[in-house]
Amino acid sequence: MPSTPRPGETGAAQVRHGLRAAILHGEYLPGERLVEAQLIERFDASRFTVRAALHSLATEGLVVLEHNRGAQVRKVSLREALEITEVRMVLEGLIAARAAERVTDRQASELAEIGVLMRHAVEAEEHFRYSDLNHRLHSLLREIAAHETADQIVETLRGQLVRHQFMLSVLPGRPQVSLPQHERIIAAVRARDPKAAESAMREHIASVFEALRTLDYLSGPA
Amino acid sequence: MPSTPRPGETGAAQVRHGLRAAILHGEYLPGERLVEAQLIERFDASRFTVRAALHSLATEGLVVLEHNRGAQVRKVSLREALEITEVRMVLEGLIAARAAERVTDRQASELAEIGVLMRHAVEAEEHFRYSDLNHRLHSLLREIAAHETADQIVETLRGQLVRHQFMLSVLPGRPQVSLPQHERIIAAVRARDPKAAESAMREHIASVFEALRTLDYLSGPA
DNA sequence: CTCCAGCAGATTGTCAACAATCTCGTCAGC
DNA sequence: GCTGACGAGATTGTTGACAATCTGCTGGAG
DSSP states (O other): OOOOOOTTSOHHHHHHHHHHHHHHTTSSOTTOEEOHHHHHHHHTOOHHHHHHHHHHHHHHTSEEEETTTEEEEOOOOHHHHHHHHHHHHHHHHHHHHHHHHHOOHHHHHHHHHHHHHHHHHHHTTOHHHHHHHHHHHHHHHHHHHTOHHHHHHHHHHHHHHHHHHHHHHHSTTHHHHHHHHHHHHHHHHHTTOHHHHHHHHHHHHHHHHHHHHHHHHHHOOO | OOOOOOTTSOHHHHHHHHHHHHHHTTSSOTTOEEOHHHHHHHHTOOHHHHHHHHHHHHHHTSEEEETTTEEEEOOOOHHHHHHHHHHHHHHHHHHHHHHHHHOOHHHHHHHHHHHHHHHHHHHTTOHHHHHHHHHHHHHHHHHHHTOHHHHHHHHHHHHHHHHHHHHHHHSTTHHHHHHHHHHHHHHHHHTTOHHHHHHHHHHHHHHHHHHHHHHHHHHOOO
């Protein structure tokens, strides 16, 4: 599946999106070399196009380029993952605050609905469903906040974290911890209280931060 | 001055730095087209190299690329400038908090020194000197915090703001407003009080935010 | 006088070939 | 048996030429 070819897009953007998706899906692991010839075959693109995509992803921080040694998927150390999570904490805090200022009645009930579904998912122990709702919640908040700059940075950072976040979602007991946090965020935004929304979001991500740090001891200093 | 040629660097990075510096210095104005042929001559580089640099700066947000229409310096609207300032507010808040946790005695006295020099500069109405010290203060805080992720994002955003910040520094009365704010930040970091440092920094940049917004009415909706 | 089609010049997008560099296996010397 | 130099193969860096597209001008029709 060489990614749906979008007619409106130039080849470079197609390859970039495809490769980005592949890395995010874990098809290429951190540290793995991205050989141009392979990518040319996979995406049926020219070397020029592949090269442009690699450079672009390098600036985005998803791959690293070394002179005369080509590209490889960037390894994100746990220290970096923690830094990224800290940055996400303050940025999503900003987003939550703005969402509380701008939320419409319609959006407020959408939030409420997600909250209810989340509780059901946790009670039924449907972890995948809960993880999906989690994503929808953060996504909806960003949509409500309509803060392009913060939005784009958060999205970029999320890309760099995929592997670590995957590990997190496996941690048992997490949903029970995060559900009330999510509910507090939803309540604060619905109450149109920016400060409460920001601090609820920050506490939530701070708890993710701690969980990530704990994970370090579990997996050891690889 | 085609930028000092660094021997250790590949051509692409040289052109990128040079062009970046040129844009930041205002040699190319927002909206101005960056014609490849001109850049080839200016930096004495190949088209390939110039192209890579443009793509890189595009991902960084300093230029925009349109298909078959080449590159131009990105115009940052006031709305975007305000968004960027908000993001800087929370990120530099995080940096200030971390700086308060990690500051050494030696760094603390460096901060104190900058504070004294700032006061002198304001009293002597040496605006340029104050602006320089301002830069040094924020820079030192980032060094103390040693938060690579936040640091890099802030630096990138600062680049996108150059034009607007230039306008700000011209505003009369600003130093009198910002001096006490700076002093509070320094005091909080020296007291090793993360929360106080964060809120002092946030208040400072929130005030910059308001000043920027005011500027809108002065210059009109161009 | 105004508007639209068509053309020439300029500019960018793409490609294929060549040059430089690195990696890794091999072999001679100690 | 071990160390280090050598070289073939693989991979990336760079260049120049060619194709596609856009922009602004010219000229004719209404």
